[in-house]
Amino acid sequence: MSVRRIRASLLTFALAAAAALGAAGPAAANESAAAGGYVALGDSYSSGVGAGNYLSDSGDCRRSANAYPYLWQAANSPASFDFVACSGATTSSVASGQLGALDASTTLVSVTAGGNDVGFAAVMQDCVLGSEATCIDSVDNAVSQMNGSLPGSLDTLYDGIRARAPQARVVVLGYPRFYQLSGRCVAGLTEAERSAINNASDILNDVIAKRSADAGFTFSSVVDEFTGHELCSGDAWLHSVTVPVHNSYHPKAAGQSGGYLPAFRSAV
Numbered sequence: 001m002s003v004r005r006i007r008a009s010l011l012t013f014a015l016a017a018a019a020a021l022g023a024a025g026p027a028a029a030n031e032s033a034a035a036g037g038y039v040a041l042g043d044s045y046s047s048g049v050g051a052g053n054y055l056s057d058s059g060d061c062r063r064s065a066n067a068y069p070y071l072w073q074a075a076n077s078p079a080s081f082d083f084v085a086c087s088g089a090t091t092s093s094v095a096s097g098q099l100g101a102l103d104a105s106t107t108l109v110s111v112t113a114g115g116n117d118v119g120f121a122a123v124m125q126d127c128v129l130g131s132e133a134t135c136i137d138s139v140d141n142a143v144s145q146m147n148g149s150l151p152g153s154l155d156t157l158y159d160g161i162r163a164r165a166p167q168a169r170v171v172v173l174g175y176p177r178f179y180q181l182s183g184r185c186v187a188g189l190t191e192a193e194r195s196a197i198n199n200a201s202d203i204l205n206d207v208i209a210k211r212s213a214d215a216g217f218t219f220s221s222v223v224d225e226f227t228g229h230e231l232c233s234g235d236a237w238l239h240s241v242t243v244p245v246h247n248s249y250h251p252k253a254a255g256q257s258g259g260y261l262p263a264f265r266s267a268v
Contacts, residue, residue, distance in 0.1 A: 036106065038108040038110075039110075040110050041110065042111045043088065046110060047089075048063060049247065051250075051255070068110075069083055071261050072261060082101035091114060091117050092157075094157055102165040104166065107167060110170075110264055114150055118142040119141075123139055124197075124248070132190050146207050158212065158217060170218065172209075176223065176238060177198050178194070178198065178231050179231050180231065181195060183232025183234070225260070237255030237259055
């Protein structure tokens with residue numbers, strides 16, 4: 001595995017917890033969500049970086065017609081659809097630049113955020129280009145941020161979402177775990193590096209799950225959906241280091257339709 005630089009906007013993985021909001025059953029919840037307005041917030045994992053077929057007006061946000069928000073709205077025809085997720089977004093940039101799409105008529109919101117806050121693009125650059133020790137130190141630093149500053153940043157974002165869309169069902173999605181350990185990769189990162197990255201994904205998503213639950217939102221994992229489709233599995237739904245470099249460590253179209261879409265649909 002070789003690369004000169006990684007400028008990918010985001011990465012990470014997933015662990016999970018789920019808590020259905022309200023008393024309505026799955027069918028009633030889907031009908032209610034489709035009846036109102038749906039707003040898709042978040043970072044590159046929601047905009048669809050890596051999935052191709054980018055919308056012409058999305059620019060560097062790289063919003064894809066293969067991304068799970070676009071696929072869900074095409075199948076369910078909500079009353080309105082605002083797709084504002086953007087590559088490179090952090091919790092603060094989602095809060096400052098995307099929440100204007102929300103209002104009292106919004107009945108469904110999806111969001112991925114948190115990976116960029118802890119610098120996982122830089123982590124993966126360190127792991128691909130540096131030594132094993134450099135990689136693990138970088139992962140450890142990201143984990144420190146997950147346990148330190150990230151919970152407060154997530155709380156601020158979630159408070160902003162609830163304030164602007166008080167009646168909405170909010171689904172917070174996690175990130176896929178990157179690697180199948182003891183898999184088919186014969187080059188690239190060491191097994192210790194892959195294990196450290198996977199462990200960090202569990203911690204990241206556990207933090208996101210807890211903060212979303214405290215906000216009264218539903219957290220939906222993508223771990224089960226991506227199991228068997230991680231890097232080194234032989235049937236990866238994630239890009240490894242690739243050209244264009246912004247696709248690196250992002251879901252392919254199959255990861256959006258086979259991973260994120262079912263996880264979102266099950267939580268709506």
